Amino acid sequence: MLSVLRVHLPSDIPIVGCELTPYVLLRRPNKDKSVISEDVSESAPIDGYFLRYKWYRIQSDKKVAICSIHPSEQATLQCLGCVKAKLPVTKSYHCSPKCFSDAWQHHRVLHERAASAVNENGNEEEEIFGRFNSTGSGVTNASLASSQSSGSLANGTTPLYPAAITQRNGSETWFEVGRAKTYTPSADDIGHALKFECVVVDAETKLPVGPSSTILTSRVIPAPCPTPRRMFSVSGVDIPGHLDLDGRLSSSGTFTVLSYNILSDAYATNELYSYCPSWALSWTYRRQNLLREIVGYRADIVCLQEVQSNHFEEFFAPELDKHGYQALFKRKTAEVFSGSINNIDGCATFFRRDRFSHVKKYEVEFNKAAQSLTDAVVPIAQKKTALNRLVKDNVALIVVLEAKFSNQGVDNPGKRQLVCVANTHVNVQQELRDVKLWQVHTLLKGLEKIAASADIPMLVCGDFNSMPGRLVLIHPLPEWGWDLD
16 A cells, blocks of 8 residues: 655744645555655545645643744743833743843844834834834734634635644643645744644545654744845945835836845755754745845846746746736756756846836857857867866846836937846856856857847846956966966
């Protein structure tokens, strides 16, 4: 019969609002006993069996408060200054005196800004935490209140059904909270552990066969509020127009652009980011923060780098479409990359449909440019070495857009208002500064041809993996390209 080999979660610490999707590995009852990881639903059983899922919330009679700095730790002290200042109570808890002491410089600013905001307009929370705050009003932590289940529950696409006390063991009560493979923790779950249960069921009798496989999580933590970014003005740059209330430029001939390397999930590993807790690296947590921030800026054009193919198709394109953006994508080539095709990242460009229309799209593959360069100028004996150095799978996406708004003061009022937007991600390896330079040079030469053919202004965005000035000092290398001093 169908059997469960393994069940695990990408992160042991669940977060409010972040979907939990267990990985379930199955063995089929065929001759070769093949191993699969697909979902087996009741509507599409395999070999006469399907999987039944249940999620439980384990509630203790003991109330639990969560540290505001280390959300995986239980709080042991509370700042009474926060209570007096009427800050959200979740911001007042700390796990140790050292935690409170280390955070004091930032924490005291919350008190000061709360007092200032109350004096000005009384809306302290919006002033303190900005428009990217997702925690709602400053109410008491749900884990401190009596968290009794409501009469009925829904989670994701799971149908409504009555909440039920499944089991009580001493001071613990188990509530059934979901019957789908995935579950999204809510505020009611904060401070409580979750249990996932998976069992093979006979499709005819509807009865379980074999033992159930379970996972017990750590306590659910609230989603931390990212600290609002400190914005720095670029010296010597005059911006016509002015920002209106929603952050957009009000002058009719201007527009805003956002360029952002969002860090591909394939690179967000504990090995590379050992200083970061695993739950904060999980894609389900990061994607919500990324989307909230990107949408919050309300940029007319958005250029993203390190966007995985599957994340573009399944998340960014449909989510940003809801906010009025059209999406274009160029995936990196795969001559060097050896992982899953869905994990290959690339460059994604979005633009507001009410501000621009799409005219043309160009794709630049630096691998092809490397092949052309070596064929033309590199001796045969050195060609392999040159290609090994130049072929890095990097790409660029070039989009020509037409503005739907007027540009006051143009010489020819009837002329189409076009702009060419390039989006690229230059090679990351610091020892290959000559390759970085060659990639940028190749991109700019291509943009020059577009500009010369149609007299279109250019906008170059991207992650160049370089410090200012590092791609300036060059001298020719007779072998095949350039190098840096």
